[in-house]
Amino acid sequence: MPEGLAVLKWDDELGPIVTSKTPKRLKIGLDPTTSMRVYGIATLGETEESQKPGFSSLAFDDFKLAVYYGGLNMHLKGQPSMVFLVLHPEEDPDVYKDALPEIATQIFLNAEDEEYTKMVPTLYKQISRYTQMTPEQQQASILSDPVRRSIIQTLMKNGTVQSADLEKLIFEEVGKKIDVDIVLRPLVKMGLIATGWVEGLSSEVVYLTRALFMLRTVSQDTVRLVRQSDMPKDVIDSYLQSSKQYHHEYISRLRNDLFKTVWSEAEDIGNLMLDFEAYDLIQALRKGPVEKTELPDLTNLSASKINKKLGTLRRFKIVTTIKDEHKREYVILRCNPEIVTIYPEWLIQRTVDQYNSETIANQQAMHYLEVLKNSHPSQAAIIAKIDVE
Amino acid sequence: MIREMHIFKEGQTLFKDIIVENRDLETDSVMMLVSTSAKKLQEWKIDSMEIERYRFVYMNSHDTQFILTMDRQASLHKVNEAMMSLVSQFMTVFESNLESDEWKSTDFSLFEIGFRKIVGKIPIKLCLAGHGGTGKTTLLELATLPSRGPPQEYVPTFFGDKALLKADFDPYIFSIFDLGGQDRFVQEWGKIIRAGNLVVIVTDSTENNMEWTKRVAYPVLKTELPYARAIALANKQDLPGAMSPEEVSQKLGVPAYGMQANQRDFRDRWLDLLRRLAFEEIDFAIVGEIAETE
Numbered sequence: 001m002p003e004g005l006a007v008l009k010w011d012d013e014l015g016p017i018v019t020s021k022t023p024k025r026l027k028i029g030l031d032p033t034t035s036m037r038v039y040g041i042a043t044l045g046e047t048e049e050s051q052k053p054g055f056s057s058l059a060f061d062d063f064k065l066a067v068y069y070g071g072l073n074m075h076l077k078g079q080p081s082m083v084f085l086v087l088h089p090e091e092d093p094d095v096y097k098d099a100l101p102e103i104a105t106q107i108f109l110n111a112e113d114e115e116y117t118k119m120v121p122t123l124y125k126q127i128s129r130y131t132q133m134t135p136e137q138q139q140a141s142i143l144s145d146p147v148r149r150s151i152i153q154t155l156m157k158n159g160t161v162q163s164a165d166l167e168k169l170i171f172e173e174v175g176k177k178i179d180v181d182i183v184l185r186p187l188v189k190m191g192l193i194a195t196g197w198v199e200g201l202s203s204e205v206v207y208l209t210r211a212l213f214m215l216r217t218v219s220q221d222t223v224r225l226v227r228q229s230d231m232p233k234d235v236i237d238s239y240l241q242s243s244k245q246y247h248h249e250y251i252s253r254l255r256n257d258l259f260k261t262v263w264s265e266a267e268d269i270g271n272l273m274l275d276f277e278a279y280d281l282i283q284a285l286r287k288g289p290v291e292k293t294e295l296p297d298l299t300n301l302s303a304s305k306i307n308k309k310l311g312t313l314r315r316f317k318i319v320t321t322i323k324d325e326h327k328r329e330y331v332i333l334r335c336n337p338e339i340v341t342i343y344p345e346w347l348i349q350r351t352v353d354q355y356n357s358e359t360i361a362n363q364q365a366m367h368y369l370e371v372l373k374n375s376h377p378s379q380a381a382i383i384a385k386i387d388v389e
Numbered sequence: 390m391i392r393e394m395h396i397f398k399e400g401q402t403l404f405k406d407i408i409v410e411n412r413d414l415e416t417d418s419v420m421m422l423v424s425t426s427a428k429k430l431q432e433w434k435i436d437s438m439e440i441e442r443y444r445f446v447y448m449n450s451h452d453t454q455f456i457l458t459m460d461r462q463a464s465l466h467k468v469n470e471a472m473m474s475l476v477s478q479f480m481t482v483f484e485s486n487l488e489s490d491e492w493k494s495t496d497f498s499l500f501e502i503g504f505r506k507i508v509g510k511i512p513i514k515l516c517l518a519g520h521g522g523t524g525k526t527t528l529l530e531l532a533t534l535p536s537r538g539p540p541q542e543y544v545p546t547f548f549g550d551k552a553l554l555k556a557d558f559d560p561y562i563f564s565i566f567d568l569g570g571q572d573r574f575v576q577e578w579g580k581i582i583r584a585g586n587l588v589v590i591v592t593d594s595t596e597n598n599m600e601w602t603k604r605v606a607y608p609v610l611k612t613e614l615p616y617a618r619a620i621a622l623a624n625k626q627d628l629p630g631a632m633s634p635e636e637v638s639q640k641l642g643v644p645a646y647g648m649q650a651n652q653r654d655f656r657d658r659w660l661d662l663l664r665r666l667a668f669e670e671i672d673f674a675i676v677g678e679i680a681e682t683e
Contacts, residue, residue: 012464012514012583012584013463013511013512013514013584014512014551014553015564015566032551033551036548037547037548039580040547040569041547041548043580044573045577075580
């Protein structure tokens with residue numbers, strides 16, 4: 001566990017100052033000489049034209065620092081621009097390479113009216129868990145974030161958008177002006193979007209390369225294991241019947257309104273996947289049906305915690321519990337919440353249509369078609385082969 | 390750095406506190422000009438105007454004009470905040486007096502305590518500029534860590550360092566920035582020195598150092614801090630062949646003062662120079678007006 005988390009901003013009269021920290025007693029790593037040095041390392045050679053926000057790590061005699069710097073723009077405006085994670089000398093800062101930028105982004109996005117100061121203790125508690133996130137949970141974090149979810153939704157409809165328009169869209173969505181670049185960084189890193197400049201356009205252009213959404217799939221493993229289990233036949237039949245009914249209805253909903261069905265519950269399910277206790281239960285149940293009394297051993301959660309989380313999972317129709325005649329209670333996945341990324345094939349025709357109707361700039365459409373061509377799964381394999389050769 | 394405050398109503402001065410006098414401009418005429426502009430402002434709006442190296446920040450409330458005189462180079466944002474606090478404090482105590490004719494017989498001089506307290510919350514930013522090895526870090530430590538004693542070996546400062554200094558400067562405190570003097574860091578000074586009020590150009594009193602200061606340091610300082618006040622320190626006066634302060638002054642075009650930063654005895658002189666520079670009691674130059682010398 002790190003020693004603490006601190007947020008710093010540049011004050012013209014005072015230099016780097018700590019605006020928020022947790023725990024309150026944290027002092028190590030925050031002295032003026034160290035913070036000036038870290039500012040120096042982060043900003044050395046940087047100009048307003050060549051912003052270089054990013055992660056860096058530093059080792060001192062008594063401590064280490066993992067640092068995320070938000071860029072010269074934030075520095076010069078006197079906004080929070082640096083997040084320090086203070087570590088023991090034996091800790092490896094690189095463990096926090098993915099988690100710290102995510103935590104810092106939450107802080108920078110809530111810089112207005114210093115809202116972030118209330119969030120810092122919670123974010124600090126979350127940081128260790130962030131390092132344990134599976135790739136699936138990292139994707140879920142996109143779906144649970146209203147701004148990023150809205151960006152993905154827009155891009156899944158239109159494929160490409162200028163970042164200036166995206167800024168307006170975000171403003172309408174969340175009611176405040178935020179730095180689009182910060183929001184997009186993890187999406188670029190996950191390979192969901194690409195950005196680029198197009199001649200004649202005044203702002204950067206954002207392109208969707210992989211669509212991301214959440215589906216409730218039938219867990220074939222669960223069905224097979226239920227069939228093979230030594231559960232009473234009436235329990236097996238009851239489960240299979242209710243599961244079949246459930247998925248039948250779900251597929252009908254998808255057919256009726258795919259977009260609405262996929263997005264209406266993305267936030268809730270995304271949040272559930274990020275709830276480590278609920279996620280541990282889902283992971284345990286993905287391996288097959290379980291008698292409720294076995295769950296404490298399988299998940300290291302207390303019985304009361306399991307009851308609470310199962311209640312939530314039942315409410316969101318992810319698990320079902322069935323009792324047999326001997327009052328033994330079985331917990332089974334009703335559906336498998338699955339976050340999927342797919343190649344957005346439908347956007348090829350959509351882009352052609354937008355080109356023909358001139359709803360987007362010709363250069364932008366051409367560039368996006370090129371991006372789609374290069375990111376096509378068949379093309380990606382060829383490029384990878386050429387790279388290897 | 391806030392230098393003065395004036396409060397006017399119906400052409401009469403209700404309150405005046407001058408910490409550092411403006412000797413370049415005719416104060417009465419300037420105040421008349423600024424208060425005329427202030428009268429036109431909406432209630433609680435803040436505006437400012439710049440004349441030479443000064444900035445006049447003004448506000449109008451209850452038909453009363455509040456004017457702060459500050460160094461043009463200092464941070465306007467903080468002075469605006471200070472203005473809001475000052476006027477709020479003033480209104481808390483005197484609002485009822487202003488709403489009747491009582492103000493004509495009210496003694497507002499007690500407001501000086503509140504004014505000076507708020508002035509002290511904005512530190513005077515002092516930048517120690519000079520080539521590596523001229524003694525900037527030693528000067529920073531001599532001022533802020535007197536018990537430590539001068540450093541025994543030269544360790545180049547990476548990027549910069551900073552420390553707060555509270556001494557006999559009431560109502561002011563100093564925020565001292567030691568700027569990394571290696572050539573690669575000089576190009577980074579712009580990120581550190583914004584809103585600097587005072588510049589102390591530190592030299593090791595050698596011919597080579599004069600040339601470096603004019604060639605490398607001056608362009609950055611003149612671009613970033615044209616209205617700041619500057620003096621030079623002819624440091625290392627104990628070394629054989631050191632140029633005298635007068636020679637340094639002549640070479641750099643800035644009033645120079647002798648110093649031996651590695652001697653603890655020089656602390657009082659160093660602090661006295663800082664105090665007198667802040668209160669404009671010694672000769673200094675304005676950075677943007679430093680003449681090119683051979």
